[in-house]
Amino acid sequence: MAKQDRAVRTRTALIESAAALFDSEGYELASLSTISERAGVSSGALHFHFTSKAALAEAVGQAAVQRLEGITRPQVDDALQALIDVTHALVRALDDDVVLRAGFGLSDSIERVRVAAGLRDKWQGWVEDSLGQADREGALASEGAAQDAATALVAVTAGLETLGRQDEWWLSHAPLTRFWQLILPRLAEPSRLDVLVASGSKGGAPGL
Template identity: 65%
Template sequence: MAKQERAVRTRNALIESAAELFDRDGFETASLSMISARAGVSSGALHFHFASKADLADAVGHAAALRLDRITAREADDTLQSLIDATYALVAALGRDAVLRAGFGLSDGVGRERAGAGVRQVWQEWVEGVLVRAAAEGALARGVSAEDAAAVVVAATAGLESLGRHDPRWFSPDSLTRFWRLLLPRLARTSNLRASAPSVAPGSLAASGARRLNRRY
């Protein structure tokens, strides 16, 4: 059992190390020797777990997808509420989690068509599905299509993700609050506005932005 636990720890250390280097330097620049050195393991141990850098990138992508699943699994009673809460949780997580950032970054890489390329698509499909449900429930304002709304939300979160790589201030909840202040009156039926302000836990990274949006509505 102890040997198996060590193997799991080594594998996880390699995934974390790879994610940090992919996020900082890019997939092409990060080498297997750099990854193993950062993880504090031998090259032989790395190759025992991963046959190639592409396999390691796939593992990073899979780990990022699991973390994204935990974010999107938090459902509120109101469908639009679930969407707003998830955007705050995602942006906060991107600010602190190199694995999640690397998963999204791998989605942009040339030739990355395996597991590492799927995280952005998973997010897009989830946002689209939530807004389709919101439209069916009559929660969207008249004349607003789920498809158009999803395009705006996905583009905004992708923009914050990209900008935050160069300036972490973009991962602040304030950035997202400004976005929702502009979009929410256009997106939601008037009766849904107050219910749709973010419901985040007190003291969480998104709490300050949520308070500002709640004051607006």
Template identity: 55%
Template sequence: MVKQERAVRTRQALVRAAAQVFAHDGFVLASLASISKRAGVSNGALHFHFESKQALARAVEEEAVAVVRTIVDPAEGGGPDPLRRLIDATHALMARLDQDIVVRAGFQLGNGAPRREDAVDLRGLWQSWVEEVLEEAEREGVLAVGVSAPDATVAVVAATVGFEQLGADDRMWLSEATLQQFWDLLLPRLASAEALDGLLSSRA
């Protein structure tokens, strides 16, 4: 049991160290030696858990996917307020990107150049979820007149992915204040008058 717990801790340390190195150096320039050093383990211990740099990158991405799933899955059950679920999910995602290096690295790895064949497209996963929620909002009639789900998806995905990328260098882009400014600007154009009143009332 003690050995198993130690192995779990070592693996977690390696995944976090790999995320830090990948986020700082990029996948191509990252070395296994720098990852093992940052994790405080030997190269042999690293190779015991991960056979290659690609395997480490995959582990980082899988952990990031699991976190993103905790954000979007609870919001997939439907309900009376898809726009509220969308707003809450964007805040939750930006908070995790700000606080969790594994999530930040997971997004960066999935869209690096050159792109790995087995890379996870976290931005694509996020885009698909935003599309689904806004399609639901359109069906329920809570989008403003003249606003379609595809048009709204472009605005939300472009902004949030932009915040994610800019936030890699300046965490201000991931802040609650920045995201609130975005929604204050977009919501009056995005939501129907009735939906907007409900959203503003729930925030008061």
């Protein structure tokens, strides 16, 4: 059991080390020797767990998918408020969680990282499903609003992710709150506007 625990810790350390280097240096420049050194393990231990840099990147992608799945478990029944809450949780995690951030960064390397390549698609699919549920609940102002809002929201979160790599302010609470304040009067059924919280409802998502 102790040996298994040690193997799990080593694998986790390598994934986190790789994520940090992929995030800061990019996939191409990150070397396996630097990854193993940063993780505090030998080169042999790295190759025992991962046969190549692509396999290690795949593991980072899988870990990022798991983190995203955790974030997209809403804590409130109202689909539109849950969407607001989860977007705030995602943006906060992009600031705090290097594995998630690296996973989104790797999602552009489709030929190398199959799981990570689906990360943006998973996010888009969840957004579309949530807005579809909000539409069925009668929470949206007009027919067709769900698809338009999904397009805008996926673009905005991708933009915040990209801008946040240069300036952490973009991954703070304010920009996303301002976006929701702008879009909700056009998106939500008017009677819902007084109950929706653009800044995220307390307890509505992990960390809010």
